[in-house]
Amino acid sequence: MSNRGVAYIEPGKVEIQNMADPVLALGDRKCEHGVILKIVATNICGSDQHMVRGRTTAPQGLILGHEITGEVVECGSDVEFVSNGDICSVPFNIACGRCRNCKEGKTGICLNVNAGRAGAAYGYVDMGGWIGGQAEYVMVPYADFNLLKFPDAAQAMSKIKDLTLLSDIFPTGFHGAVTAGTGPGSTVYIAGAGPVGLASAASAQLLGAACVIVGDMIPERLEQARSFGCETIDLRQDGSIGDKIADIVGVPEVDCGVDCVGFEARGHGSDAGTEHPATVLNTMMEVTRAGGAVGIPGLYVTGDPGAATEEAKIGQLGIRIGLGWAKSHTLTTGQCPVMKYNYNLMQAILYDKIKIAEAVNVQVISLDAAPKGYADFDGGQSVKYVIDPHSMIA
Numbered sequence: 001m002s003n004r005g006v007a008y009i010e011p012g013k014v015e016i017q018n019m020a021d022p023v024l025a026l027g028d029r030k031c032e033h034g035v036i037l038k039i040v041a042t043n044i045c046g047s048d049q050h051m052v053r054g055r056t057t058a059p060q061g062l063i064l065g066h067e068i069t070g071e072v073v074e075c076g077s078d079v080e081f082v083s084n085g086d087i088c089s090v091p092f093n094i095a096c097g098r099c100r101n102c103k104e105g106k107t108g109i110c111l112n113v114n115a116g117r118a119g120a121a122y123g124y125v126d127m128g129g130w131i132g133g134q135a136e137y138v139m140v141p142y143a144d145f146n147l148l149k150f151p152d153a154a155q156a157m158s159k160i161k162d163l164t165l166l167s168d169i170f171p172t173g174f175h176g177a178v179t180a181g182t183g184p185g186s187t188v189y190i191a192g193a194g195p196v197g198l199a200s201a202a203s204a205q206l207l208g209a210a211c212v213i214v215g216d217m218i219p220e221r222l223e224q225a226r227s228f229g230c231e232t233i234d235l236r237q238d239g240s241i242g243d244k245i246a247d248i249v250g251v252p253e254v255d256c257g258v259d260c261v262g263f264e265a266r267g268h269g270s271d272a273g274t275e276h277p278a279t280v281l282n283t284m285m286e287v288t289r290a291g292g293a294v295g296i297p298g299l300y301v302t303g304d305p306g307a308a309t310e311e312a313k314i315g316q317l318g319i320r321i322g323l324g325w326a327k328s329h330t331l332t333t334g335q336c337p338v339m340k341y342n343y344n345l346m347q348a349i350l351y352d353k354i355k356i357a358e359a360v361n362v363q364v365i366s367l368d369a370a371p372k373g374y375a376d377f378d379g380g381q382s383v384k385y386v387i388d389p390h391s392m393i394a
Helices: 046-052 153-158 160-167 169-179 195-206 219-226 241-249 279-287 321-326 342-350 356-360 370-378
Strands: 004-010 013-018 035-043 068-075 087-090 137-140 187-191 211-216 231-234 254-259 288-295 330-332 362-365 384-387
Touching: 004 370, 013 370, 035 087, 035 160, 046 370, 068 137, 068 160, 087 153, 087 160, 153 160, 160 169, 160 342, 160 356, 160 362, 160 384, 169 195, 169 254, 169 288, 169 342, 187 195, 187 241, 187 279, 195 211, 195 219, 195 254, 195 356, 211 219, 211 241, 219 231, 231 241, 241 279, 254 279, 279 288, 279 321, 356 362, 362 370, 370 384
Parallel strands: 187 211, 187 254, 211 231, 254 288, 288 330, 362 384
Antiparallel strands: 004 013, 035 068, 035 137, 035 384, 068 087
16 A cells, blocks of 8 residues: 645645554554545545635645545454445545534534534544545544445446535535525525535525525636536625625525635625625624524634734634624524534435535546646635545545
């Protein structure tokens, strides 16, 4: 076995590096509950881009990648329910399955897998130091609990461009729509037409929304949203977002709001070039009806060295919470608990109820092409890059 992975070097730079083969160990002790995966597909995420832009405290040399799908090639002696040859989706949340939060289904904030705070992820800053999966092989702990085994390997490979999205962005987008209260007949406004925003828009349709509106500043991403039936708002244009929503649904508000942008948000209209990290949250409270809900899968951080203000550097933003309080809004933040949704979303894919890879415009690239993929994605391309390290994807 040899292993290579995508390493963060400095702001704006990643490179492919040789790295150690994964082993079934946690520090100096054997990890008999873990497995080694041969990576089938591993995806570039917008959250990775925050690190690569230098907007976090990510250390040099960090192996990136938390969106992982792989084939089991080695099992620890305590693994009972997955076997060599199984193809599995790996939730980006690392969870022990044994703590209070895991037992309550809150796998995004497991108490035992990160010494610094609740919650862990592969290849991500401040998330426990776990080695990322934008590589050829990776170790997954607590495998019986964490892995979602696909029922048929050949069927899984035939739909792998869709199934690879179960590790993060499909459940995350779905979580945003669910926590915003989306249901049959809902009107939904989704801020951001990157991959998570597009996944949330497709999820809102799956949940029965009557009208899904997506706002963004990149024409190609808005066109991608329109390609599967969404209404769109070009946020480069001046004017109230409420008025633009009224032009579509007749009133300046929606039932449900989903923030798929996060802390690198920019102003709208003539202010589009200026960063305003609270602008999406405040807009959501303006345009979501009284008694409605806002799902916030967009990332907000506690350490942003590139922020414009000292307050924003520690995640202290100018949120108009009084408006949300006055309108009795429900706001849901935090990592998506992927295991809450991934089995049912897998079924939706396998039974052709959704074509999520088409919605987010999946493009498969080699591991060696990952640095270019990062650069192109950062430039605003309307693409979800899926890395195929072993040339296994047709």
